[in-house]
Amino acid sequence: MFSKVLVANRGEIAVRVFRACEELGIRTVAVYSEADKHGGHVRYADEAYNIGPARAADSYLDQESILDAARKADVDAIHPGYGFLAENASFARRVEESEFVWIGPSADAMESLGEKTKARSAMQAADVPVVPGTTEPVESPAEVKEIADEYGYPVAIKAEGGGGGRGLKVVNSEDEVEEQLETAQREGEAYFDNASVYVEKYLEAPRHIEVQILADEHGNVRHLGERDCSLQRRHQKVIEEAPSPALSDELREQIGEAAKRGVDAVGYTNAGTVEFLVEDGSFYFMEVNTRIQVEHTVSEEITGVDIVKWQLRIAAGEELTFEQSDVKIEGHAIEFRINAENAANNFAPATGTLETYDPAGGIGVRIDDAVRQGDEIGGDYDSMIAKLIVAASDRDECLARSERALAEYDISGLQTIIPFHRLMLTDEAFINGEHTTKYLDEVLDKQRIADAVEQWGDGDRSEADNDDEEVTERQFTVEVNGKRFDVSLEERGAPPLPSGAGGASGRMQRPPQAKNESENTSAEYEGEGDTVTAEMQGTILSVAVAEGDEVSPGDVVCVLEAMKMENDVVTERGGTVTQVAIEEGDSVDMGDLLVVLE
Incomplete structure (x- = not known):
């Protein structure tokens, strides 16, 4: 077994891997960007190394910086978590060719299955049903239109390296082809360093079913049952459960065996997820996620199998110790993603300080997180x-x-989607397990979401002052040659810490931070006219208007990326654009001026 492992990721998944390592007696190494200096995964790890600025491309996607940190820390292996470089075959190959062990499927398997067109071809060869579409990338609007003419609209344009709904665009008519193709390619390049896309027939109202698999290097392949991930907004999952309430025993067995057959055919090893769309009693292969999934937790709860520990053991050359017949599905589990978003505002990302953070507990309740009271949640x-x-x-x-x-x-x-989750537990379609992937975006009454946020959305309230509480110990963070150290300092008669800074004890406690008052660099406007301002912190991806343009209510003035999601910023009123205060690539804060209309 390994003696030291670096996790090339952040947040709760990094902490999840660290905990598995700790139970196996493995020391842990974190990497972090400037934005994550005080992140929970940094506080938890035995060692931590700075790998660059906040921008993911300059830190968590910087392969050389991560490998350099691994060399400095003298680790045995690298675990990628999910997202960032987790499904990047070139990075996996660089790790395989280095002195480190890659904790995941081989680069060859990732190339076969991680890129969606290759995966579709591999599954067809293994007699696994696939959605009708291309098995080769498309590059031009004409190619998309040709496929749509063959299968009919709508069609889906998907990034080859995509996942989690990113890089997926639905085309409902010929007029939308060019814009949606460009957007899918741009998202693929931005999130997965791969602008290549493919096209397939878009199923109107399917269930999203996925099968968790484990495969070792000795030819053993097991599946841990299926998960139902059908409750999604904009193709991103919000609630997942296992087992699915919608499958018959016969269909469940067919899908499980198809998943095993598909990954076995390409010599896959380690953990992975085979995703299917199910509609009218038929199932179709969608993609393989060649990594651990966010929702792996529910499979662990119903099988008792620690998937992350098995990732580590398999990478260390160990053999699976259980047969398929030993996997017993017991009970039911549901995962609720606690997102910093305002569900009443189309799930727009939210930022702020966790003035109160008190998770649930009790029998049958598990919390996977990397935050503590007082933490800043940025964009x-x-x-x-x-x-x-x-x-x-x-x-x-x-x-x-x-x-x-x-x-x-x-x-x-700050606002979270807990009120939305509470609403769903009163929703007849969800309670009866009748929802599809379209239910949230196209069926559920949005006013019900707004009412739920009004009833339960107390995320903006502040806690009472704790200024009377005497604090005698402070924690600080220093860096020496890029490596992070925590320092404790006792002060007698010290002034109190800000509310929340001392509210948690243990290895994930957050040191106090000073606010940088110069961070807001927004343009100012003191004249007359209607202004369009940023509703969230983020980065301007594109600007759709120029001075002198005439716009109508609902027109898009720019596209703002926040927390890895593209958001159209629209004007509520019509008029003439008299000032454009932003450019492509600008960073903006909530309330910053974007456009002025007269």
């Missing part, structure tokens, strides 16, 4: 700050326990 990365996983003997008990747990979960200082 540089994904909006998920934690995961609430609830397990029980059956689905009915799991739903009831989830109601209790969500009511207990206390967060203030």
Whole structure:
């Protein structure tokens, strides 16, 4: 077994891997960007190394910086987590060719399955049903139109390296082809360093079913049952559960065996997920995620198998110690993604300080997170700050326990989607397991979401002052040659710390931070006219208007990327553009001026 492992990731997944390492007696190494100096994964690890600025391309996607940190720390192996470089075959190959062990599938398997067109071809060869579409990348609008003419609209344009809904664009008519193709290619390049896309027939109202697999280097392949990930907004999952409430026993067995057959055919090893779309009793291969999944937790809860520990053991050359017949599905589990988003505002990302952070607990409740009270939640990365996983003997008990747990979960200082989750536990379609991937975006009444946020959305309230509490110990962070160290300092008669800074003890406690008052560099406007301002912190991806343009209510003025999501910024009023205060690539804060209209 390894003696020291570096996790090339951040947040809760890094902490999840560290905990598995700790139980196996493995020392842990974190990497972090400037934005994550005080991140929970940094606080948890035995060692931590700075790898660059906040921008992911300059830190968590910087392969050389990560490998350099691994050499400095003298680790045995690298675990990629999910996202960032987790499905980057070139990085996996660089690790394989280095002195380190790659904790994941081989680079060859990632190339076969990680890029979607190759994966579709491999699955067809293994007699696994696939959605009708291309098995080669497309480059031009004409190619997309040709495929749409063959299968009919709508069609889906998908990034080859994509996942989590990113790089996926639905085309409903010929007029949309060019714009959606450009957007899918841009997202593929930005998120996965791969602008290549393919096209397939878009299923109208499917279930999203995925199968967790484990495969060792000795020819053994096992699956751990399926997960239902059908509740999604804009193709990104928000609630996942296992097993699926919608599959018959016969269909469940067919999908599980198809997943094993597909990965076995390409010599896959380590953990992975085979994703399917199910509609009208038929199932179609969608993609293979060649990594650990966000929702791996629910499979662990119903099987008792620690998937991350098995990732480590398999990478160390160990053989799976259980047969397929030993895998027993017991009970039911649901995962709720605790995202920093305002569900009433189309799930727009939210930022702020966790003035209160008091997670749920009790029997059957698991929290995977990397945050503590007093932490700043910025807009540089994904909006998920934690995961609430609830397990029980059956689905009915799991739903009831989830109601209790969500009511207990206390967060203030920024908005989260907890109110939305509480709404879903009163929703007839969700309770009956009848929802599809279209339910949230196209069926659920948005006013019900707004009402739920009004009823339960207390995320902006502030806690009472704790200024009377005497604090005698402070924690600071220093860096020496890029390596992070925590320093404790006792002060007698010291002034109190800000609220929340001393609210948690243990290895994930957050040291106080000073606010940089010069961070807001927005343009100012003192004249007359209607202004369009940023509703969130983020980066301007594109500007759609220029001075002198005439715009109508609802027109897009720019596209703002926040927490890895593209958001169209629209004007509520019509008029003439008299000032454009931003350019492509600019960083903006909430409330910053974007456009002025007269």
